[in-house]
Amino acid sequence: METWKILTTFAVAIAAYVFHGGDPPRIIQPRNPNDPERLPKGVTKKVLIVGGGLAGLSAGLELVERGYDVTIQEKNQVLGGRLMTEEVEVQGQTFHIEHGFHGWFNNYHNMKDLRNRLGVNKYFYPWVENYFMFRDYEMEEVHSVGPFPFNLLYLAVKSPNISLLKLMLNPLFASCTMFYNHDTFYERYENMTFAEFEDYYGIDKAFSDVLLKPALSATFNEPEVFSAAEMLMFSHFYFTGDDKADRREVTIVDYGTALINPWADRITQLGGKLQVNTPVGDLKIDPDNGRLTHVIDDETNQYDHVILATDLPATKKILESTIKSNYEMSPKIAEIYTNLKANVDKIPIAPPYKVIRVWFDKKMTNSPNFNVVQTPQHHPINLIAQYHLLEKEYMDWSEKTGGSVVEFHAYVWQHGNVSDDKVWDVIAPAVKEIYPEIIEREFKILYYHVYSYQNFASFSSGIEKYRPTSGYPQECGIPNLSFAGDWLHTDYPSALMERAVSTGREAANHILLKDHVRQVSLTVTGSHGPGII
Ligand SMILES: Cc1cc2nc3c(=O)[nH]c(=O)nc-3n(C[C@H](O)[C@H](O)[C@H](O)COP(=O)(O)OP(=O)(O)OC[C@H]3O[C@@H](n4cnc5c(N)ncnc54)[C@H](O)[C@@H]3O)c2cc1C
Structure with missing residues (x-):
């Protein structure tokens, strides 16, 4: 390729950055700035929040701070949902032990606001080096430095x-990344899968395999059907929407201590009621x-208001049993609920996944010493986190015993129903490829714990038009119901934990x-990429 082409592209990229540089984070101001900050004295408003994950806790805190009588009912025996922490004896x-390793990203603005308010930043530290191991490529340490486009x-x-x-x-780099537009891209690219988009635009395979596909796997969706629009949003949110978008943090203690317990304590101190072991069947x-x-x-x-802050499968179930139990509804009201449910049912559920945490009698000495490594080509393993290099409790245990604690994430599980005691046999061949030392030095398994779930929403192409917003139930005609959760549509770029927290705040x-x-x-996060347009 001629040098002038490279220089021209480079010059355009710089010009684009200089002239525009990407939207800064945007503040969505209250629609009613002149209303009082709290409910007036003597007024009682009761809110039921179903689900005590991030979305439910987010809504709960905002409301309880403004004088609401909030009750959160959670099915599990601990709060936190997909960020819950339980205890195990080893x-x-x-x-x-958490539901699985998590990273907190720079564009998690509402999550950061919560962390500041709860005073928990001391539990978070930068996770600078982001390692990837591949079958078809050399190992990568991916982190970007400097503003767009220099970071890429x-x-x-x-x-x-x-x-x-x-x-x-690359056309992705030039047009879709630089000129990302949250207001138009879903319409333009939603009916294509990302795989089709790659073919159509001739995306460089290595660029996609090394950078984009690992990001996609974090949604727990199958790459073959994933929507191109959602992938472009991901790339904006986690790479280019901000010059530090790919910066991330992890916690030095478990997620209960770092976040969920202080959050729950604040809600209780303000009079909120947190009821665990309380599954809601029907309303x-x-x-x-x-x-x-x-x-x-x-x-x-x-209750005066209800928020369903449940994951997608649970929301479908609650709507179904609520409709069944309320057989005396008028035909008009029955139709409203049936339409709402029919719409939610159009969003498929992503495949199942497993998170396996293993206590070994030894630690690796001859392998790369990564606290976290992503392994996008070593199905069924997508990510390995070494907890004795991440969290204090595990560091201390490892120091004392010489053992190690390693967590294996297996997304898009394709091995059917495997009992927990057989899961290691399924993942062991991939473990052997990634960290041969574990098998060759015959690490003894002292204990292992398996989480098996299927609670993520699908982001396959063509369904975004059905994905509800937090206010959708009210648009359908149910005056006092809102949704919250990471499976909803937002009018701004967001994903995963940040989407859960933001939609919780929207519901409030x-x-x-x-x-x-x-x-x-x-x-x-701003809705436009760093290009001029
Ligand atoms: C292994 C793993 C790794 C992840 N890594 C990251 C990461 O690195 N970065 C990131 O941003 N995100 C990550 N995520 C995603 C993140 O955890 C979720 O996006 C987020 O926690 C979703 O929060 P939520 O409140 O929307 O849903 P949930 O956490 O699922 O909360 C829903 C709650 O509703 C409760 N519930 C369900 N049914 C009922 C009922 N009938 N009655 C009462 N309660 C009910 C559930 O028990 C649950 O507590 C990861 C998730 C997993 C599993």
Whole structure:
């Protein structure tokens, strides 16, 4: 390729950056800035939040701070949802074990706001080096330095796998990344899978395999059907929407201690009620006006507002049993609920996944000493986190015993129903390829714990038009119901934990607007890439 082409592309990229540079984070201001900050004295408004994950806790804190009488009902025995921490006994010691390793990213603005308010930043530290191991490529350490487009150029220059030339002349890089537009891209690219998009635009395979596919796997979706629009949003949110977008943090202690417990304590201190081990089956509908009034079987607690902050499969189930139990509804109200449910049912559920944490009698000495490594080509393993290099409790145990604790993430599980005691046999061949030492030095398994779930929403192509927003139930005609969770649509770039927290805040805002209490502002990632247009 001629040098002038490279230089021209480079010049355009620089010009684009200089002239525009990407939207800064945007603040969504309250729609009712002149309303009071809290419910007036003497006014009681009761809110039921179903689900005590990030979305439910986010809504709960905003409302309880503004004087609401909040009850969160959670099915599990601990709060946190997919960020929950439980306790396990291993060789006479109690360990805190999470649902799986998580990273907190720079564009998690509302999550950062919560962390500041809860005073928990001391538990977080930068996770600078992001390692990848491949079958078809050399090992990579991916982290970008400097503003766009220099950060991508830096990645390419440093990479043993990505060609700078191909990256710079790549249509994804030039048009879709630089000119990402959250307001139009879903319409333009939603009906294509990312695989089709790659073919159509001739995306450099190495660029995609090394950078984009690992990011995609974090959604727990199958790459073959994943929507191109969602992938472009991901790339904006985690790479180019901000010059530090790929910066991330991890915790030095378990997620309960670092975040969930302080959050829950704050809600309780302000008078909120947190009820664990309390699965909500169905809700009572007022047959005259369609409002949800209470949990069936508990007439004593009547609510003014309800937020379903449950994961997608649970939301489908609750809507289904609520419709079944309220057989006396008027045909008009029955139709409203049936339409809402039919829409939610159009969002498929992503495949199952497993998270396996293993206590070994030894630690690796001859292998790369990564605290976390992503392994996108070593199915069924996508990510390995060495907890004795991450969290204090595990570091201390490893120091004392010489053992190690390693967590294996297996997304898009394709091996059917395998009992927990057989899971190691399924993943062991991939473990042997990634860290042969574990098998060759015959590490003894002292204990292992398996989480098996299927609770992520699918982001396959063509379904975004059905993905509801937090306020969708009200648009359908249910005056006092909102949704919250990472499976919803947002009008701004967001994903995963940040989407859960942001939609929780949106759900609280729907209620605040109705009750004439000033809404909470949201800080969100800008909707446009760093290009001029
Ligand atoms: C292994 C793993 C790794 C991840 N890594 C990352 C990462 O690095 N970065 C990132 O941003 N995100 C990551 N995520 C995703 C992140 O955890 C989720 O996006 C987020 O926690 C979702 O929060 P939520 O509140 O929307 O849903 P959930 O956490 O699923 O909360 C829903 C809650 O509803 C409860 N519930 C369900 N049914 C009922 C019922 N009938 N009655 C009462 N309660 C009910 C559930 O028990 C749950 O507590 C990861 C997830 C997993 C599993």
